[in-house]
Amino acid sequence: MRTAYVRSVWWLAAGCGAGALADALAVHGAAGLARGFTVAAGGSLPALAATALLLLAPRLRRGGERSLGPFLAGAALAAAPLAIDIGLAPIPAAGAGGAAALAALFLVRGPLPGRRAGAVLPPLWLALAAGGLLQGALDRPAPPLRSFPDRSDPAPAGPDVVLISVDTLRADAVTGPRPPGLELPSFDRLRREGASAPFGLAPSGLTVPSHLTLLTGLDCLEHGVRGNFDRVPAERLDFLAERFRAAGWRTAAVISNGLLARDIGFGDGFEVFDDSEVPRLGPIRRFLRRIEGRSWLSLLLADHSRLERVVALALFPHHRRAGGGAPERGRGARTTELALGLLDELAADPRPFFLFLHYMDPHDPYGTVAPFDGLLSRGLGPPPADFTADPRHGYDGHLAIRLEEDLRSGDPARIAAARPLVERLRLAYLEEVAFVDRQLGRVLDRLDSTGRPFVLLLVGDHGEQFGEHGLMKHGNSLFEELVRVPFLLRGPGVPAGAVWERPPALEDAVPTLLALAGLEQPAGLSGRVLAVGGRLQSPPPRLHLAADDERFSLRREGWKWLAFWSDGALPPVRPWRLHDLAADPAEADPLPPTTAPWPDLAARELVRDRHAGLERAGEEQRFVAGELGYTDGGEED
Structure with missing residues (x-):
């Protein structure tokens, strides 16, 4: 038997x-x-x-x-x-x-x-x-490029150049009024020792198009990328790192947003490209998409996070450890450690260097570590039971989306209940900004300790919305809260305490940094040189353009015109609203958008738009964008 x-x-x-x-x-x-x-x-x-x-x-x-x-x-x-x-x-x-x-x-x-x-x-x-x-x-993820190659070309005599991009950093978080208790000594130090503006202008409310403008000197029409789901056409673009490397500089990058990873197209020109802070969860999540809801294992474990932990531990152990298992709170400290290690190595080389440093903080989830956690929000009392922060990561972005639905519901009771929670997220965001200020101070101190001359530019790639226009997060408008970003420049040739009369733009970064390094200006750049020889050069009156997957805007001398793309129809854009920003800084009282000369200006500019024929992003880029909360229409979901 x-x-x-x-x-x-x-x-x-x-x-x-x-x-x-x-x-x-x-x-x-x-x-x-x-x-x-x-x-x-x-x-x-x-x-x-x-x-x-x-x-x-x-x-x-x-x-x-x-x-x-x-x-x-x-x-x-x-x-x-x-x-x-x-x-x-x-x-x-x-x-x-x-x-x-x-x-x-x-x-x-x-x-x-x-x-x-x-x-x-x-x-x-x-x-x-x-x-x-x-x-x-x-199965192990590809290791980051961490070894500098031998160089036999002559070393130039220019300064070191550092470009810092802070994800989702709106201008007024740095240069605007501050709530009691918020101190930003490192940002203030940059403003005091260099040049600044109340705000600079970003070409988009999204990461990929804004960084392409920042790193190529081309506006959003010239590079053609409108959203995070457009493929980066690196083969036809010249990146700032390529120009510095060709001129003899060492080139290195430390990034913490997967949309800026080497295999997305942002690695060109860098000898060392450290993206080890980018979570290596793509293969895990792709696998989970195939089994979740259609396997015995997913039925047994029920909870998504438990299923992910089991699958990651058993079948993707190295991907899980490569950044993905670390908490989002305090993530910038790990980015800083990587950057300081690189700076020590670069400073030991007599050759000047170009370093691109990207911080993911204060992108959602909103939350940071001591002593900044609770610095501004501690007095608010406990949140509702269904609105709590994850101890490891902070307030998830989906909570912000839920509040946006309340703000746009038209229900006075829902709107009134949402507003204090919006303020809670805003203060948690500002606590992250204070944490980033601490990291910036560490980088500045290390650069000063080398005794070498250096130029440093700090910008945001786009801003963040906290209830303005009934909106939260980013990628869903081209209002001022998203296109106004910090623009702080310090170094030899930059007058201390100076302020630009007109707002600089992200496309000005490439020509300005090349000029301060003593290099020639390439032809065809959209930006302008903002400082040279100890003199500040305010950008001339000009048309500023911004775009995302759904929207397009023009801005000139205090006027702003907004439109929607027409999905292949002619004319290519559908006028939406016009604002006199001096009289209507909150963009709450629109004027007729067909007012001359704006439709004609748009038609003339759009002749050079290179978006047509641009391929959609590959699988990895689409997946990373989805993991960060973006949908294939540009907005965060």
């Missing part, structure tokens, strides 16, 4: 492996077969164990050879998720698999055809599952 039971369980396991193999092939294909099989078979184990207990019933072991029934029962259990692919909901699909397994056990008799060969199946399935674990152990 014992031998019959063991044989029955053996064939049950053989069938389970066959069903798991079918499921893995259908969902993951050959490339992901081993990991997919591991999940499909592993998730089936509880159902397999319960069925094995049923086999203890004597009637299921009587009647001669009965290998076919257990085999079919195991296959039905493991392959049950395939029913989801033909339209069944997960619970009914699981029920159907269980019912089919019971039917096979009680109704199917006789031997399995080819049972001699089938007898080796369970060891084969174990080997395949072990292969999935081994694949995870051997």
